[in-house]
Every structure is written in C-alpha cells, then in structure tokens.
Amino acid sequence: MPVYNPPLRDMQFVMHEVLKVGDEYKAMPRHAEVDAETVNAILEEGGKFASEVAFPLNISGDEEGCTLNRETHEVTPPKGFKEAYAKYVEGGWPALSCDPDYGGQGLPITVNQCIYEMLNSANQAWTMYPGLSHGAYEALHEHGTDAQKKMYLPKLVSGEWTGTMCLTEAHCGTDLGLLRTKAEPQADGTYKLTGNKIFISAGEHDMAQNIVHLVLARLPDAPQGSKGISLFAVPKFNVQADGSLGSRNPIYCGGLEHKMGIHGNATAQIVLDGAVGTLVGQPNKGLPAMFVMMNAARLGVGNQSLGLTEVAFQNALAYAKDRIQMRSLSGVKAKDKPADPIIVHPDVRKMLLTAKAYAEGGRALNLYCGLLIDRELHHPDEKVRKDSAELVALLTPIVKAFLTDNGHIATNACMQVFGGHGYIREWGMEQFVRDNRINMIYEGTNTIQSLDLLGRKVLGNNGATLKKFGKLVAQLVEEEGVNEKMAEFINPVAYLGDQMTKFTTELGFKGFQDPDEVGAAAVDYLRVAGHLVFGYFWARMAQVALREIAAGNTDPFYQAKLQTARFYFAKLFPETAMLMRTARGGARVLMDTDEALA
Structure with a gap:
C-alpha cells in the first residue's frame, strides 16, 4: 500500500524563506493579519485531512469507480467519497480563500494552493469534486x-x-466556436438550453445538495464562431426565490466516460433538454467569463500533477531504501545483507532526484503564481496589480503544461523504480501514472498551452511580459553574480536568459513569414521557458540554503536543497540546448510530409 506524508517543511520553506509571504501580506490590507503561525497551523490541519481522510480512499475509489443509474440518471461516487466531502465541508475548507462577503474566510490564494496540492497528492479524483467548484465560483464572482x-x-x-x-x-474540444448547444430566451428573462456536453468532470454526483453547471451555448441570433458564445448558469435543481431547492432541472447525465484514470471522478456526458438557465455576463460575450474558469482550472491542473509528482516520489524513495538488488558498482554498501538497497545505483538516484527536483521546483512556481494572484486581487498599488496580472497570465500556460509534462516524466520514473512491482496495482504507482495522464490533455492540451504562450503571451505583445520576468532574472544575477558559491546556479540561468531574447526574436521573425513555424516550435519553446522559470526559482532556493548554511544552520534540509539544485542544473536544465535546436529545425520537416503521412 502506498503512503503519503504532507511536505509541510518544504511548503513552509518556499512560502516563508523564499517568497517571504508574510512581508507580502503586510502590504495587502485584506491579508495584513495573516502571519506564519496562522499559515502553518492551517497547512498542518489541511495535511491531516489529506493524509487521513482523502488518501485512504484513493485506491479503493480507483477500483470501484462511479455508478450511473440509467433510469434516474443519478451517479453514485465510490464508497466513502460522500462522507469525506461532508467532513471537508464541515471543516470549512471550501471557503478558505473565498470572499468574506459570501461566507468565505478570505485567506490568501497561496495558502489554498498548498491545501490543494496535498489533496491532489492524496486523491486527485476526489479532489476534483470540490476543485471544479472554484472555477464556477470565480466566474460568477467576476461576471x-x-x-x-x-x-x-x-x-x-x-x-x-x-x-x-x-x-x-x-464534435469540438478546444475549438469552442463550433459548439451547437442552443439557448432560447423565455418571457421571464430565463433561457431554455438544449444540447449535449461531454467530458464534464464531477458532472453528476450525490455528494452535494445541488450542482451549478456553467454552460456555454448559442443564442438564436448569435454570430458564427467564438464571437457567438454566451455563458449560462444552469442548476441541477431549480432554485426558488427564497433560496430553497425546487423542481429537478432537465440537465442530466446520459452516460459516464470509461477512462484510463481518475476513475473515482464522474466524467459525465451531460444532456440538456430544455434546462432552465440564466445568462452570465453579456449576450455573445461568454468567452471572458469562460477564461476566468479556464485560467483557474489550468493552474489547478498544474497543481494536480505537482501533487502526484510529490506522492510518487515519496513512495519510490521509500521503496528504493528498502528493496535490495545486486551490489553497488563501487563496492558493497550493505555488508549485513545479501544485496544492496537499490538506492545505491546511480540511475535509481537519477529517477528519484528527477521527481524530487520537479516537485520542489513546481511547488515554488505554483506558490509564486498564487502570490501573484493575491497581489493582483488585493495589493493597493495599481501598478503592482497590473504587473502581477500580466506575469500570472504569462506563467499560467507554463504551470499547466510544464508541470503536467514533468508529472508524466516523474510518475513514470517513480513507477520504474519499483521495477515489476510498479506495474502491479496494489503498490499504487501505476494509478499515479494513469491519473496524471489526463492532466496533459484537459483544460486545453499542452500543445494549446504552448501555442498560447508563444503566439499570444510572448509574440502577441512583442515579448513585453517576458521581459518583465527577465528583469527578475537579471536582478537575481546582479545580486549574486559575483558570489562564487552561487556560480553553478546563477550562470546557467543568466546564460539562458540572454539566449531567450535572441531565440524568441528569431522564432517571431520566422513566424511572421510562415505561421506554421510558430506551431512547429511552440512545444519546445514552452519547455525552454519552463526551465528558465524553474532555473530562476532553483537559484533562489539555493541562495536561501547557502545563506542559512553560512549562518551556521545545521538543519540537513538546506544541504538536501543544495544537492537537489545541483542535480537539477547538471542533469535536467541542459535539456534546453536540445530543445532550442529542435525548435530551430523549423516547420518544413513537419509540413512537407504528405507522402510520409499518406
């Protein structure tokens, strides 16, 4: 059976020692009273819920899956899911970062991100039920x-x-301009929606009293394409004027998808048969509200893979310390045993350190994005709010694509550490691989994220936002450039930062001549950008660790952080050279292939 221990020490390190969130919060009136003690207490309790309530249901939920009653269209989640959700609600966890005006606790997004990382490590399929609500909340709160x-x-x-x-x-996934669901205006100001939706996560269940579906549809006079999309709030049960639940709305589950992973989550085919809804925002202006949901979901999906990377690493590490197999190439290490633990073998350590480096780098980026959102929403300085919004928009596709790609690499590597046992269900490792695989696909495939980053977020404003992140890198280089102990961390980031400007300009010029050049380079480009961001945060983490060690701190945590940083820069970061070369390989070798793909 797998195990999970919430990584509280590393979360505290990133928040308090690297990002210094306490100082950041003091500049925000909403969060001025939130101190380290408060944050740590919340994380500790959240970790207990994740490890003691959600985690024990992970394997059983995967094996049981969800059950659809085809006569009533009701879906029953796996055993224990409903009871766990009741405890979640009782503990006030859904309200953690929500607006106090609507009953929320108003705590920072960064704290909420930590809670959701732990929940995703514990049980991604269960966590998606409350997690999807955040996107709906954000869209309705804003629009x-x-x-x-x-x-x-x-x-x-x-x-x-x-x-x-x-x-x-x-018939349409990302290309929502093709959608056909119709919304007919009614005399009372409501709309009746008719159509079919697929792949709706947490689309039907009995864990909550009601489900508020946010549905994209077309009005009768809507223009073609994405300019004719409107957004509607369509509840499972109609809501009476006094807030009580009324009749069953004809929006129901017509079938459940049979999936590779996340079996415990009800991925529903939703049928709308004249379901009553109300317009969210303006007619034919559904995209802005939709992107509020999508951007929240994309950050959430990156957090899902971060959680799976962490729990896969923990289990692979424990197994590698215990499993004995062969002797070390450099001589016997466990003289009292017939073979050495496999952790002595270099490639096993490479797999473990890959997962560890991607988990800890991803955590730093994830929490930094949470801090940017806190600044965007609550900082009194308008320029800080604007700059933070631009940076989080730039980093969102990187969080979604880079963290989920890394999760794929890491969970597969950790399964490999187990050898044949990794392929056996009872160890839990193959479930982490299966569950993570969806994260690279939904909420906009990783190729879509790459096109968004290069085409819209970078080239769309001539690299202006990318330059803002580049200034952060330049500040760190200026601060530590003459520190010999930081050279192994600073020099690679400084070099890539300089290369990035030339690389981006070159791709932009080629794309201006032939748009397919952007499509051909985008995936490689995002991964290079991801390593630039990770490199920046790994350098910052090494900076803190070196300062603590120099001050006489003997906590082995800091030596471990330095060792992981050295591994990252020596074994993972150099991938950028290959990626830039393949990106420069151009579109011709892809597009001039009609015979090869005939």
Whole structure:
C-alpha cells in the first residue's frame, strides 16, 4: 500500500524563506493579519485531512469507480467519497480563500494552493469534486449579476453546492466556436438550453445538495464562431426565490466516460433538454467569463500533477531504501545483507532526484503564481496589480503544461523504480501514472498551452511580459553574480536568459513569414521557458540554503536543497540546448510530409 506524508517543511520553506509571504501580506490590507503561525497551523490541519481522510480512499475509489443509474440518471461516487466531502465541508475548507462577503474566510490564494496540492497528492479524483467548484465560483464572482451572486455564491463557498464547467461537445474540444448547444430566451428573462456536453468532470454526483453547471451555448441570433458564445448558469435543481431547492432541472447525465484514470471522478456526458438557465455576463460575450474558469482550472491542473509528482516520489524513495538488488558498482554498501538497497545505483538516484527536483521546483512556481494572484486581487498599488496580472497570465500556460509534462516524466520514473512491482496495482504507482495522464490533455492540451504562450503571451505583445520576468532574472544575477558559491546556479540561468531574447526574436521573425513555424516550435519553446522559470526559482532556493548554511544552520534540509539544485542544473536544465535546436529545425520537416503521412 502506498503512503503519503504532507511536505509541510518544504511548503513552509518556499512560502516563508523564499517568497517571504508574510512581508507580502503586510502590504495587502485584506491579508495584513495573516502571519506564519496562522499559515502553518492551517497547512498542518489541511495535511491531516489529506493524509487521513482523502488518501485512504484513493485506491479503493480507483477500483470501484462511479455508478450511473440509467433510469434516474443519478451517479453514485465510490464508497466513502460522500462522507469525506461532508467532513471537508464541515471543516470549512471550501471557503478558505473565498470572499468574506459570501461566507468565505478570505485567506490568501497561496495558502489554498498548498491545501490543494496535498489533496491532489492524496486523491486527485476526489479532489476534483470540490476543485471544479472554484472555477464556477470565480466566474460568477467576476461576471455574475447581483441576483446570481446572491443565489449561488454563498452555497458554493460553503460547499453545500458544487459547480462544473460544461464547455466541450463531441464534435469540438478546444475549438469552442463550433459548439451547437442552443439557448432560447423565455418571457421571464430565463433561457431554455438544449444540447449535449461531454467530458464534464464531477458532472453528476450525490455528494452535494445541488450542482451549478456553467454552460456555454448559442443564442438564436448569435454570430458564427467564438464571437457567438454566451455563458449560462444552469442548476441541477431549480432554485426558488427564497433560496430553497425546487423542481429537478432537465440537465442530466446520459452516460459516464470509461477512462484510463481518475476513475473515482464522474466524467459525465451531460444532456440538456430544455434546462432552465440564466445568462452570465453579456449576450455573445461568454468567452471572458469562460477564461476566468479556464485560467483557474489550468493552474489547478498544474497543481494536480505537482501533487502526484510529490506522492510518487515519496513512495519510490521509500521503496528504493528498502528493496535490495545486486551490489553497488563501487563496492558493497550493505555488508549485513545479501544485496544492496537499490538506492545505491546511480540511475535509481537519477529517477528519484528527477521527481524530487520537479516537485520542489513546481511547488515554488505554483506558490509564486498564487502570490501573484493575491497581489493582483488585493495589493493597493495599481501598478503592482497590473504587473502581477500580466506575469500570472504569462506563467499560467507554463504551470499547466510544464508541470503536467514533468508529472508524466516523474510518475513514470517513480513507477520504474519499483521495477515489476510498479506495474502491479496494489503498490499504487501505476494509478499515479494513469491519473496524471489526463492532466496533459484537459483544460486545453499542452500543445494549446504552448501555442498560447508563444503566439499570444510572448509574440502577441512583442515579448513585453517576458521581459518583465527577465528583469527578475537579471536582478537575481546582479545580486549574486559575483558570489562564487552561487556560480553553478546563477550562470546557467543568466546564460539562458540572454539566449531567450535572441531565440524568441528569431522564432517571431520566422513566424511572421510562415505561421506554421510558430506551431512547429511552440512545444519546445514552452519547455525552454519552463526551465528558465524553474532555473530562476532553483537559484533562489539555493541562495536561501547557502545563506542559512553560512549562518551556521545545521538543519540537513538546506544541504538536501543544495544537492537537489545541483542535480537539477547538471542533469535536467541542459535539456534546453536540445530543445532550442529542435525548435530551430523549423516547420518544413513537419509540413512537407504528405507522402510520409499518406
């Protein structure tokens, strides 16, 4: 059976020692009273819930899956899921970072990100039920009418109701301009929606009293394409004027997808048969509200893979210390045993350190993005808010794609550490691999994220936002450039930062002549950008560790951080050279291939 221990020490290190969130919060009136003691206490309790309540249901939930009653269209999640959710609501966890005006606790997003990382490590399939509600909450909070906010937000914040995003249809995934679901205006100001949606995570269940579906649809006079999309709030049960639940709305589950992973989550085919809904935002202006949901979901998906990377690493490390196999190439290490633990072998250590480096680098990036959102929402300085919004927009596709790709690499590597046992279900490792695989696909495939980064976020404003991140790198280089002990961490980041400008300009010029050049280079480009960001945070973490060691701190945590940083820069970061070379290979070898793909 797998194990999970919440990585509280590393979370505290990133938040308090690297990002110094306490100082950041003091500049935000909303969070000025949030101190390290408060944060640590919340994380400790969240870790207990994740490890003691959600984690024990992970394997059983995967084996049992969800059950659809085809007569009633009701879905029953795996045994224990509903009870765990009731404890989650009772503990006030859904309200953690939500607006106090609607019953939320108003705590920082960074704290919420830590809680969700631990929940994703414990049980991604279960965590998606409350997790999807955050996207619905964010969209309604920003774009809903006063009546919609009053009706839905308190219940979403409390967790009494959950939310979904109903975007995809069978004939269109990312290309939402092709969607066909219709919304017919009614005399009372509501709309009746008819159509079919697929791949709706947490789309039907009995864990909450009601489900608020946010549905994309077309009005009768809507223009073609993405300019004709509107967004509607469509509850599972109609809500009465006094807030009580009324009749069953004709939006129901027509089938459950049979999936590779996340079996414990109800991925539903949703049928709308004249379901009553209300318009969110303006007619034909559904995309802005949709992207509020999508951007929240993309950061959430990166967090899912971060959680799986961490738990896979923990289990692979424990196994490698215990499993004996052959002798070390450099001589016997365990003289009292017939063979040495496999952790003595260089390639086993490489697999373990790959997962560790990607987990800890991903945690730093994930929490930095949470801090950027806190600044964007609550900092009193308008320029800080604007700059933070631009940076988090730039980093969102990197969080989604780089962290999930890394999760794929890491979970597979950790399964490999187990050898044949990794392929056996009872150890839990193959489930981590299967569960992670969806994260590279949904909420916009990683190729879509790459196109978004290079085409829209970088070339779209001539690299202006990328230069803002480049200034952060330059500040660190200026601060530590003459420190010999930091050279092994600073020099690679400084070199790549300089190369990035030339690399981006070159791709932009080629893309101007032939747009396929952007498509051909985008995936490689995002991974290079991901390593630049990771390199920056690994250098910052090494900086803190070196200062603590120089000050006489003998906590082995800091030596471990330096060792992991050295591994990252020596074995993972150099991937950027290959990626830039393949990106420069151009589009011709891909597009001039009609015979090869005939």
